[in-house]
Amino acid sequence: MEGWDPNTKSTLTQIPLLATKAGPRDGAAWTQRLKEEYKALITYTQMNKSNDNDWFRISAANPEGTRWTGKCWYVYNLLKYEFDLQFDIPVTYPSTAPELELPQLDGKTQKMYRGGKICLTVHFKPLWAKNCPRFGIAHALCLGLAPWLAAEVPILVDSGMIKHKDDATTSTES
Amino acid sequence: MEVELKQLNADLQFLSQSLPDPSHHALLRKIQLRVEDLGKLAAAAPVHRSKVEDMSAEVVDSNPYSRLMALQRMGIVENYERIRDFSVAIVGIGGVGSVAAEMLTRCGIGRLLLYDYDKVELANMNRLFFRPDQVGLTKTDAAVQTLSDINPDVVLESYTLNITTVTGFETFMSSLKKKSFRPNKEGSGVDLVLSCVDNYEARMAVNQACNELSQTWMESGVSEDAVSGHIQLLIPGETACFACAPPLVVASGVDERTLKREGVCAASLPTTMGVVAGLLVQNTLKLLLGFGQVSPYLGYNSLKDFFPTMQMRPNPQCSNVACLKRQEEYMLAKPARDAAAKAKMEAEVLSIEEVPLHDDNEWNISVVNDVELDGPDTRSSDVLPEGLTHELPSADEFHKAISDAPVADNDDLEDLRRQLEAINSA
Numbered sequence: 092m093e094g095w096d097p098n099t100k101s102t103l104t105q106i107p108l109l110a111t112k113a114g115p116r117d118g119a120a121w122t123q124r125l126k127e128e129y130k131a132l133i134t135y136t137q138m139n140k141s142n143d144n145d146w147f148r149i150s151a152a153n154p155e156g157t158r159w160t161g162k163c164w165y166v167y168n169l170l171k172y173e174f175d176l177q178f179d180i181p182v183t184y185p186s187t188a189p190e191l192e193l194p195q196l197d198g199k200t201q202k203m204y205r206g207g208k209i210c211l212t213v214h215f216k217p218l219w220a221k222n223c224p225r226f227g228i229a230h231a232l233c234l235g236l237a238p239w240l241a242a243e244v245p246i247l248v249d250s251g252m253i254k255h256k257d258d259a260t261t262s263t264e265s
Numbered sequence: 266m267e268v269e270l271k272q273l274n275a276d277l278q279f280l281s282q283s284l285p286d287p288s289h290h291a292l293l294r295k296i297q298l299r300v301e302d303l304g305k306l307a308a309a310a311p312v313h314r315s316k317v318e319d320m321s322a323e324v325v326d327s328n329p330y331s332r333l334m335a336l337q338r339m340g341i342v343e344n345y346e347r348i349r350d351f352s353v354a355i356v357g358i359g360g361v362g363s364v365a366a367e368m369l370t371r372c373g374i375g376r377l378l379l380y381d382y383d384k385v386e387l388a389n390m391n392r393l394f395f396r397p398d399q400v401g402l403t404k405t406d407a408a409v410q411t412l413s414d415i416n417p418d419v420v421l422e423s424y425t426l427n428i429t430t431v432t433g434f435e436t437f438m439s440s441l442k443k444k445s446f447r448p449n450k451e452g453s454g455v456d457l458v459l460s461c462v463d464n465y466e467a468r469m470a471v472n473q474a475c476n477e478l479s480q481t482w483m484e485s486g487v488s489e490d491a492v493s494g495h496i497q498l499l500i501p502g503e504t505a506c507f508a509c510a511p512p513l514v515v516a517s518g519v520d521e522r523t524l525k526r527e528g529v530c531a532a533s534l535p536t537t538m539g540v541v542a543g544l545l546v547q548n549t550l551k552l553l554l555g556f557g558q559v560s561p562y563l564g565y566n567s568l569k570d571f572f573p574t575m576q577m578r579p580n581p582q583c584s585n586v587a588c589l590k591r592q593e594e595y596m597l598a599k600p601a602r603d604a605a606a607k608a609k610m611e612a613e614v615l616s617i618e619e620v621p622l623h624d625d626n627e628w629n630i631s632v633v634n635d636v637e638l639d640g641p642d643t644r645s646s647d648v649l650p651e652g653l654t655h656e657l658p659s660a661d662e663f664h665k666a667i668s669d670a671p672v673a674d675n676d677d678l679e680d681l682r683r684q685l686e687a688i689n690s691a
């Protein structure tokens with residue numbers, strides 16, 4: 092696991108691995124996969140809370156569990172910056188990872204593809220491919236989104252591309 | 266417009282003749298000149314050509330197909346006009362796909378199906394095809410606008426969707442199956458799918474659809490550092506599918522450690538994309554019209570001007586279920602294929618005996634029989650020729666131990682969903 096900080100590594104090892112290789116077009120096998128996804132997400136969220144490192148909320152936006160929406164946030168200079176989070180489960184999942192989107196940041200950073208899809212590091216896709224089908228949504232958030240927020244939010248704030256919501260309110264009120 | 270301007274000029278002429286006061290003549294002459302200028306501007310406005318019923322080989326400057334039909338006269342292509350029977354689907358109308366679409370349109374392809382979910386942006390203007398006045402349009406609509414102007418004979422269908430999502434994929438599959446253009450065509454409704462997308466996820470979705478439909482397709486790609494690219498022919502069951510082995514890319518020769526990735530996702534050049542689009546459509550024309558040698562894999566390293574080639578057999582352990590099914594069908598059809606190849610070879614031998622082509626063989630060319638191409642020359646995907654490399658590693662094997670064990674599963678999905686919601690709102 093070259094290219095990741097020790098913190099991400101140790102967190103990752105505590106998220107339960109998945110076993111069923113099934114995508115949204117695979118009927119009953121997908122239901123089984125979804126159960127495993129939920130278990131991993133439940134453990135990961137609980138773990139974050141007990142480590143005082145709660146940083147996202149995610150839930151299925153449709154009964155099939157193919158679209159997910161929620162929020163994620165990052166604390167920088169003691170201020171909390173929160174963003175909408177959304178993604179679809181691709182038809183070729185879990186061979187390909189979900190493409191995580193932060194639509195509010197679309198066009199604000201170079202480290203993003205069109206539509207607000209975050210641009211992952213060169214280390215993400217190889218690790219995902221190597222671990223198919225054991226990695227799921229929780230792993231994608233831990234390996235993809237968490238390091239992205241840690242790297243990009245400080246740059247976005249310092250460059251003035253994003254403002255804290257309190258600042259934004261003050262400036263519109265004044 | 267032209268008629269109205271003429272009328273206006275005539276009126277001015279009449280007025281100047283009937284005016285008693287000659288002091289106004291200079292002014293009237295000025296107005297007349299302005300009207301003439303307007304006439305010239307109107308003449309320069311876009312001209313739309315009308316549809317052409319039959320492709321003619323006649324060499325006149327009004328025939329858009331004369332230079333293409335010349336390929337037939339020269340003996341390069343046996344029957345060029347067949348191009349009007351073919352349907353090609355292009356997935357991804359970006360730097361490669363849009364140029365490929367324009368090339369096929371100018372070649373007079375029968376029907377093009379265009380797929381993309383993006384809009385045209387100013388950031389795309391370093392590439393070919395799209396114009397600044399198309400910014401904000403969907404790429405599919407902007408492409409149809411330009412392509413129908415260039416050649417109204419081509420039947421264009423545009424699909425603004427993302428093929429990696431469940432609904433987008435379903436529409437993609439059904440559009441490929443639809444046979445409205447040539448109802449008696451065998452197989453799917455298209456002759457070839459060209460993948461011109463810029464990401465692994467979309468390529469895997471194209472691979473999935475083509476494996477399920479037993480659809481021949483070609484993949485194309487340009488590296489994120491914009492200096493290399495490749496094209497690949499994929500025939501389900503016969504060649505390796507995109508999931509048979511990790512994707513093969515051209516090694517740029519640039520040391521990964523010196524490549525600076527801070528602050529950027531990807532670079533792009535109109536040159537590399539144009540070259541790859543050209544290679545892709547050339548291979549397409551050769552495959553569809555049956556001339557020359559169709560490349561199974563052709564890489565392009567622009568830094569060294571190096572073009573590695575190779576051939577890949579399907580992986581019997583491929584993780585894609587549809588791929589395994591196609592492989593089985595291909596094996597079952599082997600006796601029939603061998604018989605056809607033998608018959609073809611015998612026919613060729615006969616025709617060679619009839620006409621002794623080169624008695625002296627001044628260039629020392631030896632004729633090699635290449636009917637059985639999938640011989641020992643075909644490489645297994647582990648051994649790569651110089652200049653090629655795998656983009657991703659293979660999946661580890663030890664997970665099988667976990668998935669083979671029976672999963673004791675009494676969990677209820679709805680219950681798990683509620684548990685997550687409870688934690689989320691706590």
Ligand SMILES: [Zn+2]
Nearest residue numbers: 506509583588
């Ligand atoms: Zn395969």
